[in-house]
Amino acid sequence: MSQFDTIIDRSGTGSEKWDHYASQDMVPMWVADMDFAAPKEITSALRDRIEHGVFGYTNPPDELNDLIVQRMLTRYQWTIDSESIVWIPGVVTALNVSTKVIGGDALCLTPIYPPFYSAPKQAGHSFIGVDLVEESGVWSLDMEALKSALTPETKGFLLCSPHNPSGRMWTEKELQQLAGFCKEHDLLMCSDEIHCDLIIDEQRKHIPIASLGTDISDRTITIMAPSKTWNIPGLGCSFVIIQDTSLRHRFKKAMAGIVPWVNALGFTAAHAAYKYGEPWLQELRTYLRENEARVREVIRAIPGLRMLPVEATYLGWIDCGVYLDETNQEKPWDICEKHGLAVSPGHIFGNDRYIRLNFGCSRPLLEKGLKRLQIAFSRE
Numbered sequence: 204m205s206q207f208d209t210i211i212d213r214s215g216t217g218s219e220k221w222d223h224y225a226s227q228d229m230v231p232m233w234v235a236d237m238d239f240a241a242p243k244e245i246t247s248a249l250r251d252r253i254e255h256g257v258f259g260y261t262n263p264p265d266e267l268n269d270l271i272v273q274r275m276l277t278r279y280q281w282t283i284d285s286e287s288i289v290w291i292p293g294v295v296t297a298l299n300v301s302t303k304v305i306g307g308d309a310l311c312l313t314p315i316y317p318p319f320y321s322a323p324k325q326a327g328h329s330f331i332g333v334d335l336v337e338e339s340g341v342w343s344l345d346m347e348a349l350k351s352a353l354t355p356e357t358k359g360f361l362l363c364s365p366h367n368p369s370g371r372m373w374t375e376k377e378l379q380q381l382a383g384f385c386k387e388h389d390l391l392m393c394s395d396e397i398h399c400d401l402i403i404d405e406q407r408k409h410i411p412i413a414s415l416g417t418d419i420s421d422r423t424i425t426i427m428a429p430s431k432t433w434n435i436p437g438l439g440c441s442f443v444i445i446q447d448t449s450l451r452h453r454f455k456k457a458m459a460g461i462v463p464w465v466n467a468l469g470f471t472a473a474h475a476a477y478k479y480g481e482p483w484l485q486e487l488r489t490y491l492r493e494n495e496a497r498v499r500e501v502i503r504a505i506p507g508l509r510m511l512p513v514e515a516t517y518l519g520w521i522d523c524g525v526y527l528d529e530t531n532q533e534k535p536w537d538i539c540e541k542h543g544l545a546v547s548p549g550h551i552f553g554n555d556r557y558i559r560l561n562f563g564c565s566r567p568l569l570e571k572g573l574k575r576l577q578i579a580f581s582r583e
């Protein structure tokens with residue numbers, strides 16, 4: 204039995220995912236957090252820190268930046284300096300600071316995680332979406348469409364890598380194409396790599412776009428976090444890597460007076476995660492891989508539903524269009540909810556034929572959710 208098979212009761216903990224449906228018979232497979240307890244190393248570091256009792260303004264632990272520098276080097280052969288790291292409480296915050304820095308319209312690959320839509324607009328600019336295209340069963344880039352979408356006001360590219368909701372991990376060739384595109388059209392690149400550790404496809408390796416060379420790193424804001432990886436998003440701790448000094452200063456200036464410090468517990472958890480979290484992460488990946496395979500198996504057997512393999516993340520992007528065309532026009536997430544399964548509605552990502560299903564949960568709960576999915580879309 205895996206440690207991840209344990210069902211932990213999250214009700215009454217203020218959980219966005221669970222308490223939204225409190226007192227309803229609902230399997231919540233929507234908001235992107237997992238139902239797993241963080242590794243013991245993290246909880247015991249937090250316990251020790253809490254025992255200390257004083258929670259003043261806190262800088263990152265001395266060793267934390269070194270752990271990040273080392274991690275970038277060993278995993279991605281990417282050499283960064285400690286000074287290029289800027290700590291920030293949230294990835295969405297970093298995305299919004301980035302759009303202020305970009306200072307113009309931003310291109311994005313759609314469908315996309317909703318804050319990508321709002322961030323350029325919140326900075327007073329426009330969001331320009333370019334749809335991924337399905338080629339031989341893989342969500343792919345349409346470089347011609349990207350080129351056509353450019354306007355004189357386009358100043359940035361917001362990349363989600365790996366991509367939420369499609370689950371794609373961009374290949375080196377695709378990243379090279381995007382890097383070349385940004386250089387050719389003088390765009391700043393903001394790359395949200397929050398899902399970079401959650402690799403489902405064992406054959407694949409995450410590549411930070413900025414690690415491809417100075418041509419792209421000089422114009423890139425990379426955002427990462429321990430939050431998705433070790434299931435600690437409620438602790439609000441993330442970081443950006445900006446190697447170009449003047450771009451980094453612009454980013455810090457845009458944060459000034461608006462973005463608070465990372466809190467003491469967030470730093471403690473991040474330090475323990477990057478220092479001791481690897482064995483837990485390996486076990487998690489195996490578990491998520493098995494969950495993904497099971498989700499795909501069940502979906503293959505439901506006529507009218509379709510999901511391409513998830514290469515990274517614990518989120519399945521499921522096309523329900525065929526089912527809807529043949530039967531009725533009810534929204535697929537409403538059909539799920541009626542059958543006691545809460546999924547994320549596709550329209551918030553930009554496509555209302557789809558649902559997004561979070562399979563970051565114990566196998567017994569997964570089976571319960573999948574059973575409800577089967578019943579919801581059964582044609583009897």
Ligand SMILES: Cc1ncc(COP(=O)(O)O)c(C=O)c1O
Nearest residue numbers: 235293294295296316367395397
């Ligand atoms: C691509 C992506 N970026 C950012 C976030 C949220 O990050 P944070 O909670 O640090 O703002 C999520 C959460 O689902 C995500 O999928």
